[in-house]
Amino acid sequence: MRHIYTILMYFLQPFILLFMLFRSLKAPNYRARLAERYGFYGNHPAPKPQGVLVHAASVGEVIAATPLIKRIQSEFPTLAITVTTMTPTGSERVKSAFGDKVTHVYLPYDLPCAMRQFIRFIQPKACIVIETELWANLIHELHQQNIPFIIANARLSERSAKRYGKFKNHLKEMLSEISLIAPQDAFSGERYQQIGYQGDLQLTGNIKYDLHISDDLMQKINQLKTEIGTRPIWIAASTHAGEEEIILQAHRTLLQQFPHLLLILVPRHPEHFNVVAELLEKNELKYTRRSQGLIPTANTSVLLGDTMGELMLMYGVADVAFVGGSLIKRGGHNPLEPLAFKCPVISGKYTFNFPEVFAKLKQVNGVIEIEENSTALSQAVSQCLSDSAFSAQLGEAGFNVLMENRGALQRLMHLLKPYLE
Numbered sequence: 001m002r003h004i005y006t007i008l009m010y011f012l013q014p015f016i017l018l019f020m021l022f023r024s025l026k027a028p029n030y031r032a033r034l035a036e037r038y039g040f041y042g043n044h045p046a047p048k049p050q051g052v053l054v055h056a057a058s059v060g061e062v063i064a065a066t067p068l069i070k071r072i073q074s075e076f077p078t079l080a081i082t083v084t085t086m087t088p089t090g091s092e093r094v095k096s097a098f099g100d101k102v103t104h105v106y107l108p109y110d111l112p113c114a115m116r117q118f119i120r121f122i123q124p125k126a127c128i129v130i131e132t133e134l135w136a137n138l139i140h141e142l143h144q145q146n147i148p149f150i151i152a153n154a155r156l157s158e159r160s161a162k163r164y165g166k167f168k169n170h171l172k173e174m175l176s177e178i179s180l181i182a183p184q185d186a187f188s189g190e191r192y193q194q195i196g197y198q199g200d201l202q203l204t205g206n207i208k209y210d211l212h213i214s215d216d217l218m219q220k221i222n223q224l225k226t227e228i229g230t231r232p233i234w235i236a237a238s239t240h241a242g243e244e245e246i247i248l249q250a251h252r253t254l255l256q257q258f259p260h261l262l263l264i265l266v267p268r269h270p271e272h273f274n275v276v277a278e279l280l281e282k283n284e285l286k287y288t289r290r291s292q293g294l295i296p297t298a299n300t301s302v303l304l305g306d307t308m309g310e311l312m313l314m315y316g317v318a319d320v321a322f323v324g325g326s327l328i329k330r331g332g333h334n335p336l337e338p339l340a341f342k343c344p345v346i347s348g349k350y351t352f353n354f355p356e357v358f359a360k361l362k363q364v365n366g367v368i369e370i371e372e373n374s375t376a377l378s379q380a381v382s383q384c385l386s387d388s389a390f391s392a393q394l395g396e397a398g399f400n401v402l403m404e405n406r407g408a409l410q411r412l413m414h415l416l417k418p419y420l421e
Contacts, residue, residue, distance in 0.1 A: 001170030002136045009111055009137075016109065027271035029088035036106040039117030047103040049123035051080025052420060054130065055107055058090040059268075060333065061130040064153055064208050066097050067409055068128075073101065075413070076420055082122050089270055089308070096309040110135040119145065126419040131155045131184075136174045148179035148419050152412055153207045154192065155184055157331070157352055161191035168196050175199070179419075182412055184208075185356035202415055205408035206357065211340045213312070221316035227295045228262065232319055234381050235264040237311060238333040239324035244276055246327055248283050248302075249374035254381055255301065261385075262296055264314050266305030268324060268333070273306040280304065315341055320384040320391070322346045325353070327372040332358070335367060339402045342395035346380045348372050360405070366398035 017034075024030035035042060052072065056065040062085065069081060083094050084107035094104045103122075108114035115137050126148045127138075132155050142149050156164075164171060175197045183189035184206035192201060234254075236247045244265065251263045267276050273291075280287045280302055287302040288294045290310065296303050305314050315321060321338035325331060326348030335345045335357060346368045351358040361367040368384075370376035384391040 001167065002140060002173060005136055006112060009109065013109070013111075023271075027088060027269075029091075032088070033106060037109055037114075038111070039108040039114035039121070041105055041121055044105060045103075046121055046123075047082045048080035050125045051082060051103075051122075052076075053082045053084065053122055053124040053127040055084045055127065055133060056090060056094075056130045057085060057133055058087040059093050061085075061132075062090050062093040062097070063334070065130045067210055067212060068130075068152065068207060068412065069098070069102065071409060071413055072416075072420065079420060082124065092270075092308045107135075107138075110137045112137050112141065115141045119147070126150065126416075128152050128416070132160070134174070139174055139177050143177035149177065150180045150182070150416070150419065151178065152182050152416070153184045153204070153408075154181050154188055155353075156188045156191040156195075157355075158187075158191070159352070161195060164195040171196055180415060182415055184408070187355055202411075204411040204415065205405060207408045207412060208334055208336050208357075209402055209405040210407070210409040211336060211402070213316075213340055217312060217316065220313055224313065225317050228317065229298075231260040231262055231298075232258055232385050233262045233264060233317055234320040234322070234385070235266065235314055235318035235338070236322045237264075237266040237305075237314065237324055237338075238268040239265065239276075240268055240328055240330055241272065241275070242328045243324055244279055246372065246374045246377060247322070248279065248285065250378035250381065251285070251302070252283070253374065253378040254385075257382060258385060260298070262300065262303060264303045264305055264318060266311060266314055270306070270308065273304070277304060277306075312337055312340075315343060318343055320344055320346065320381050322377065322381070326350045327377075335361065335398070336402050339366070339395070339398040342392075342399045344368070344384045344391050344394035345398055346370060346377065346384075357401075360401045361398055364397045364401060366394065366401050368394065 020030050054065055054069055056062040082103040084105055085091050108118050119141055127142055128150045131153050139149050178199055180200045181192055182202050182204045189201055189203050254261050267273055285301045286299055287304050288296050288300050289304045289306050291306045315338040321343045323333050323335045325333045329350050331353030332351035338345055349369055368380045370380050
């Protein structure tokens with residue numbers, strides 16, 4: 001099966017390159033560093049051998065991996081760490097979080113020759129993949145060199161499990177070469193077993209519960225709050241195309257009730273920033289771009305969050321948070337980040353990326369789930385802004401879920417230590 005997959009991967013390369021060039025029309029960074037996609041790193045300095053390789057595909061995985069990487073740095077200060085991503089946005093997030101304290105390159109496409117070159121360049125003692133990435137040739141090449149492949153904070157959606165299930169008999173070799181799977185929830189653990197994994201499977205819980213708000217972040221939050229003033233603020237974060245129109249329509253409705261209301265709008269992907277800016281102009285809403293460093297004035301209706309690495313800062317100043325990717329079938333994004341500030345959370349019904357988190361939040365009335373229309377969104381935001389007791393109760397219930405489920409990072413580190421020492 002792996003050989004057929006490999007032939008298909010080689011066959012697809014011209015189409016993948018065309019796709020990358022097409023994407024680069026909106027996001028030029030997709031054109032950059034193409035050689036890395038094939039295992040060529042030019043003059044890039046190689047990391048110290050026998051370090052650890054951490055793969056985090058894009059922004060969400062990098063955010064999840066950050067506390068883990070910092071913990072490894074703390075407990076194994078001499079261990080070289082290489083962090084790979086697949087997207088420019090993930091790359092930017094790694095650079096902003098770690099600077100030169102880790103080696104960062106793109107993970108190559110899953111071609112045997114590229115993966116062999118990549119492994120020779122990194123020379124890791126272990127490979128830790130965050131959440132969902134299963135690359136047959138990467139796993140096989142690591143196995144050939146007795147390098148453990150570990151999936152940490154592992155997540156397998158019902159849809160992915162069904163897709164893998166169709167090839168269950170052909171996945172045996174790949175699954176047998178995985179050293180450890182540490183699922184973030186029981187659902188994912190069961191699904192890995194259903195598709196045929198018979199190796200070491202240890203439920204740790206979701207490391208995204210182990211959020212830490214630093215003193216430096218709190219200082220920045222307080223400074224931004226002072227600069228903005230005492231006006232009410234709601235945030236719509238990690239939004240996608242098809243959601244911004246609903247959000248802006250809801251904001252227009254809310255302004256009739258709360259004329260000084262500020263919306264912080266944070267699109268999920270940088271290539272979407274300019275599109276949203278054009279949408280704001282079309283809607284004739286006065287806005288400020290965060291990237292310009294300007295403070296919203298009393299006349300500013302929307303702050304466009306078009307920077308990387310500031311989402312927690314934006315959540316910290318908001319009174320109400322809508323978490324995007326949930327009004328359309330993207331599966332939603334992490335609701336735990338606003339809850340770290342006891343900020344009440346509103347979400348659409350498409351939350352299949354975080355089934356256990358949302359199930360727990362719903363059990364304790366720690367989230368408002370709405371239909372995918374502007375009326376439902378504006379009503380939910382209005383209720384939170386108008387009823388301080390309701391808002392506080394909602395935020396507190398969600399915060400308690402966050403606190404009660406901490407400890408996954410410690411459990412994961414306990415499992416990883418034998419591979420890192």
